[in-house]
Amino acid sequence: MDPISFSVQGKHVLISGGAGGIGSAFAKAFLQHGAHVTITDLKAPADELLQAGARFEFLDVTSDDAVLAVSKKIDTLDVLIHCAGKLKRWEEHQPEVFRNIVDIHLFGNVRLASAFRPHLKRTRGCMINIGSMYSYFGAPQVPAYAAAKTAVVGLTRSLALAYIDDGIRVNAIAPGWIATEISRGGRENPEFNDKLMGRLPNKRWADPEELAGTALFLASPASSLINGVTIPVDGGYTSA
Numbered sequence: 001m002d003p004i005s006f007s008v009q010g011k012h013v014l015i016s017g018g019a020g021g022i023g024s025a026f027a028k029a030f031l032q033h034g035a036h037v038t039i040t041d042l043k044a045p046a047d048e049l050l051q052a053g054a055r056f057e058f059l060d061v062t063s064d065d066a067v068l069a070v071s072k073k074i075d076t077l078d079v080l081i082h083c084a085g086k087l088k089r090w091e092e093h094q095p096e097v098f099r100n101i102v103d104i105h106l107f108g109n110v111r112l113a114s115a116f117r118p119h120l121k122r123t124r125g126c127m128i129n130i131g132s133m134y135s136y137f138g139a140p141q142v143p144a145y146a147a148a149k150t151a152v153v154g155l156t157r158s159l160a161l162a163y164i165d166d167g168i169r170v171n172a173i174a175p176g177w178i179a180t181e182i183s184r185g186g187r188e189n190p191e192f193n194d195k196l197m198g199r200l201p202n203k204r205w206a207d208p209e210e211l212a213g214t215a216l217f218l219a220s221p222a223s224s225l226i227n228g229v230t231i232p233v234d235g236g237y238t239s240a
């Protein structure tokens with residue numbers, strides 16, 4: 001292995017929530033760089049991704065059985081990315097809604113990690129989890145989302161240590177403010193948006209493609225010494 005190679009050529013990548021905004025941008029970037037991509041989601045990805053060679057498997061990450069079933073269909077995996085996500089503004093104060101949101105973001109992460117650990121052990125692969133700015137800051141409107149995203153940082157550290165003898169690295173990306181479906185409610189709320197822009201150093205919602213370079217790097221040999229960390233990719237938000 002060349003430790004300064006940034007290549008992901010020929011790697012097998014699975015992206016949960018891969019039909020969403022960030023997942024699709026990751027799928028596109030890995031395909032463009034010669035990787036084999038499996039997208040899993042509740043909905044089909046854009047035709048463009050299927051035409052570029054992505055494979056699609058329907059998968060609800062809240063189902064233990066479904067995650068295991070998909071893991072049995074996959075022979076080889078080098079990179080596992082958990083991008084499935086949802087939030088429910090204000091409704092997350094209801095315990096049942098809270099449970100569902102944590103189930104997707106946190107338990108979904110654990111289900112995928114557990115099901116694909118043997119695959120990743122065989123390839124000495126890596127996992128990329130997805131945090132959030134709410135991994136670091138409170139969010140009164142989405143308490144379950146913030147609790148789960150904070151827990152993803154701890155899970156990332158813990159799995160990195162637990163899997164180290166398997167040769168599996170586990171890191172996370174904490175995206176800043178990205179223009180996708182999940183953030184539409186915030187973007188279209190003038191009060192929220194004005195407050196955000198008053199604090200956000202780069203003063204704009206970012207494109208999901210702006211996260212892809214970090215995912216490619218974390219999946220490549222160039223990041224071989226990086227393990228257990230969550231990298232904010234946030235236009236300076238956490239520094240402000």
Ligand SMILES: NC(=O)c1ccc[n+]([C@@H]2O[C@H](COP(=O)([O-])OP(=O)(O)OC[C@H]3O[C@@H](n4cnc5c(N)ncnc54)[C@H](O)[C@@H]3O)[C@@H](O)[C@H]2O)c1
Nearest residue numbers: 017019020021022060061084085132175178180181182183
């Ligand atoms: N957009 C942002 O500003 C932002 C910021 C920080 C973190 N994130 C995180 O990035 C990840 C991707 O979000 P996005 O911005 O692409 O949002 P998105 O809404 O575009 O995509 C989320 C995808 O997850 C899928 N999904 C939802 N529930 C699922 C389930 N039970 N099983 C499988 N798939 C499911 C949806 O169908 C959708 O395709 C999420 O974890 C999100 O929390 C996003």
